[in-house]
Structures are given as structure tokens and as C-alpha cells.
Amino acid sequence: xxxxxxxxxxxLSSVLVFQxxxxxxxxxxxxxxxxxxxxxxxxPTAAASGRAGRRAGLCLAYGAALTGCLVSMLAITIGSWxxxxxxxxxxxxxxxxxxxxxxxxxxxxxxxxxGKHLSLVVWAAxxxxxxxxxxxxxxxxxxxxxxxxxxxxxxFALAGLAFGVALAVIALALRxxxxxxxRTATGKDTGQEQPAVPRPRGRTLRDAWSTxxxxxxARRALIAIAxxxxxxxxxxxxxxxxxxxxxxxxxxxxxVISLHIAGMYVLSPVVGWLADRLGRVPVLVLGMAQLLTxxxxxxxxGGHDVPQVSIGLFLLGTGWSCGLxxxxxMLTEAVPLERRPAVQGLSDLIMNVCGASGTVIAxxxxxxxxxxxxxxAVGVMVVxxxxxxxxxxxxxxxx
Numbered sequence: 050x051x052x053x054x055x056x057x058x059x060x061l062s063s064v065l066v067f068q069x070x071x072x073x074x075x076x077x078x079x080x081x082x083x084x085x086x087x088x089x090x091x092x093p094t095a096a097a098s099g100r101a102g103r104r105a106g107l108c109l110a111y112g113a114a115l116t117g118c119l120v121s122m123l124a125i126t127i128g129s130w131x132x133x134x135x136x137x138x139x140x141x142x143x144x145x146x147x148x149x150x151x152x153x154x155x156x157x158x159x160x161x162x163x164g165k166h167l168s169l170v171v172w173a174a175x176x177x178x179x180x181x182x183x184x185x186x187x188x189x190x191x192x193x194x195x196x197x198x199x200x201x202x203x204x205f206a207l208a209g210l211a212f213g214v215a216l217a218v219i220a221l222a223l224r225x226x227x228x229x230x231x232r233t234a235t236g237k238d239t240g241q242e243q244p245a246v247p248r249p250r251g252r253t254l255r256d257a258w259s260t261x262x263x264x265x266x267a268r269r270a271l272i273a274i275a276x277x278x279x280x281x282x283x284x285x286x287x288x289x290x291x292x293x294x295x296x297x298x299x300x301x302x303x304x305v306i307s308l309h310i311a312g313m314y315v316l317s318p319v320v321g322w323l324a325d326r327l328g329r330v331p332v333l334v335l336g337m338a339q340l341l342t343x344x345x346x347x348x349x350x351g352g353h354d355v356p357q358v359s360i361g362l363f364l365l366g367t368g369w370s371c372g373l374x375x376x377x378x379m380l381t382e383a384v385p386l387e388r389r390p391a392v393q394g395l396s397d398l399i400m401n402v403c404g405a406s407g408t409v410i411a412x413x414x415x416x417x418x419x420x421x422x423x424x425x426a427v428g429v430m431v432v433x434x435x436x437x438x439x440x441x442x443x444x445x446x447x448x
Contacts, residue, residue, distance in 0.1 A: 348424015
């Protein structure tokens with residue numbers, strides 16, 4: 050349901066900002082506001098999870114998204130694009146909640162099945178990603194026909210309903226709380242009546258940085274996740290522009306992006322199984338190899354080479370899936386239980402900031418040079434990351 054809410058709102062957000070502002074430049078701020086909102090809300094979500102469990106963190110994230118939908122509906126009704134951007138920033142809580150939910154699946158997972166449990170939650174987002182954009186137009190039409198609100202606010206009303214359902218499911222059905230239960234189980238395993246793991250002291254960011262300084266595997270996982278996400282977002286964001294300049298129709302562009310989304314989510318259970326069987330680092334390196342292949346295929350394809358671009362974008366999605374699933378499993382296992390929410394929140398913060406920065410830099414590269422040069426730059430980045438991951442795996446461990 051969180052995936053449905055996110056996809057419905059994002060399908061028309063940039064168009065609505067353009068209609069209210071009359072500026073193409075300002076319309077581009079819609080995606081930036083949502084991504085930055087998700088980044089900013091990642092830490093409060095992690096802090097709430099650390100203090101009171103996953104239920105509290107996810108309720109905060111989905112509650113912010115629901116509030117963002119209401120603010121966006123008001124902004125559309127009164128015709129205020131600055132207020133709409135503020136609503137979209139809160140709307141980013143849906144993305145923060147969807148990202149944080151995958152870690153909830155790992156709290157009680159056996160070490161040999163962390164990747165599998167994570168990947169199943171990531172896979173569930175496929176449903177929302179496919180259904181959401183297709184529900185935007187019917188929601189707009191229904192709102193216009195009923196006259197309850199302006200038709201353009203209809204998609205955000207439906208998104209708010211979806212986030213409300215997600216919030217209710219988490220608040221009522223996520224019991225017992227997986228993180229709190231894991232802490233209690235840790236206390237029982239040590240023969241203590243109270244949880245053996247101390248509760249965080251409210252210093253989420255400081256705790257995360259201090260943990261990363263001593264947890265080398267966690268640093269490697271975080272960097273791999275950030276590189277995978279930056280590579281994916283950079284190429285994906287500029288592909289529609291590349292195809293449009295070559296005269297491709299909107300339907301063709303939609304098919305290419307749909308294949309890309311399928312690559313991101315549909316095979317995630319297979320990625321999780323491979324991460325558990327082969328290990329985290331081999332799957333991360335496999336993801337970097339796919340991202341490199343994707344950058345090469347898309348970057349060397351002309352705007353009319355739709356099949357080649359489609360294959361490249363599909364591999365871009367599967368490479369991202371390898372980075373997210375294997376990296377998240379590796380990050381979770383590399384830090385103590387009491388520090389997991391803080392480090393996981395910092396990881397999502399860095400991932401979203403890198404994604405937002407990647408879109409801006411990618412646009413500058415394509416504008417000044419070319420789409421092919423963007424593919425080359427992304428290829429260099431993932432090759433360096435892959436070699437770095439391999440060098441750490443081959444380095445002898447101290448006795």
C-alpha cells in the first residue's frame with residue numbers, strides 16, 4: 050500500500066507543479082522536493098524506531114506522507130505551488146517508510162536468510178509501482194465527476210487513502226514489534242530478564258557515525274548502496290530526455306521505464322536468495338557488473354535504438370536490486386542490534402541525498418556533453434566501486 054501511494058502521487062507531481070507555476074524549471078523541483086523529503090525524514094524514522102520499535106518509526110513516516118497528501122490537496126485547491134512543494138517534501142515520508150520497512154523484515158531473520166527476508170519486502174513494492182501510475186488518471190476523473198474537490202487533487206486523495214491504510218496496518222497489525230522482540234530475545238539468550246541491548250540515547254546521527262568508524266563491513270555496504278543508487282538514478286532520470294530528443298513517443302518511453310522498474314523489483318527474491326547462498330560481496334560485485342553493462346548499452350545506444358536502451362535499463366534495475374538487497378543485508382549484519390536503526394537511517398539518508406545529487410549532476414553532464422558521456426562517467430564510478438569491494442574481499446584478515 051505504501052508503494053501504491055508513492056507511485057500515484059509521483060505520477061503527476063511534476064505536471065501539477067508546472068500547471069501551478071507555469072515554469073518548466075520549477076516543475077523539476079517536484080522530484081527534488083520528494084527525494085529530499087525522504088532523506089530528511091529517514092533520520093527521524095530511524096530515531097523513533099530506535100526508541101520505541103519499528104512500529105513507531107514506520108507510523109511516523111507514513112503519517113508524514115499522509116499529512117503531505119492533505120497539504121498537497123490544499124495547495125492544488127488554492128493554486129499555490131510553493132505549498133505544493135512543501136506537501137511533496139512531507140510526501141517523501143512514504144518513500145522513507147517503504148525503505149525502512151525492508152529492515153523490519155531483517156530484525157528476526159536468521160543470519161542465513163536475511164537477504165531473502167529483505168528481498169520479499171522490496172519485491173512487494175512491485176505491485177504499487179505497477180498499479181500506482183495507472184490509478185492516477187481514474188482518481189483525477191472520479192474527483193472531477195463527484196465535485197468533492199478539484200479533479201487535479203484526486204490522485205493525492207487516493208495516495209492519502211493508500212498511506213492511511215498502510216499506517217493502519219502498521220499500527221494495528223505489526224505486533225509484536227520485530228525490533229523490540231529481537232532485543233528481548235537477545236536478553237533471554239544471555240540469561241538476563243531485561244534486554245541485554247541498551248536503548249539508544251537519542252543521538253541517532255552521532256551513534257551512526259561512531260558505529261561506522263569501527264564497522265568496516267558496514268561502511269562497505271553503505272558505500273555500495275549509495276553508488277548503486279546514484280548510478281541507477283543518474284541514467285534512469287536522463288533516459289526519457291534522451292529518447293524524447295530522438296522523437297520517441299510517450300508510450301515507447303513508458304514501456305522502457307516500465308521494463309526498468311520491473312528489473313528493480315520483480316527479481317529481488319532471486320537476488321536475496323543469491324545473497325544468502327553466495328555471500329553479500331559477490332552479489333554486490335555482480336550488481337556493479339550489471340550497472341556497468343547497463344551504462345555501456347544505454348550510453349552507446351542512439352535515441353532510435355529502443356531495444357538496446359530497454360535492455361540497458363532493465364539491467365540498470367537488476368544491478369540496483371543487487372546493490373540494495375545485498376548491501377542492506379550486509380549493513381544489517383555488520384552492526385550491533387542497538388545501533389541498527391541509527392545506521393540504517395543514515396544509510397537511507399545518504400542514499401537519497403546521492404540520488405538527488407545524481408539527477409542534478411546527470412542533467413548537467415548531458416546538457417554540457419552528451420548522454421553517452423554520462424554512461425561513461427557512471428561506468429567509471431561502478432568499476433571503481435567493484436574493484437574496491439573485490440580488494441577488500443581478497444585482503445587477508447588479521448588473526
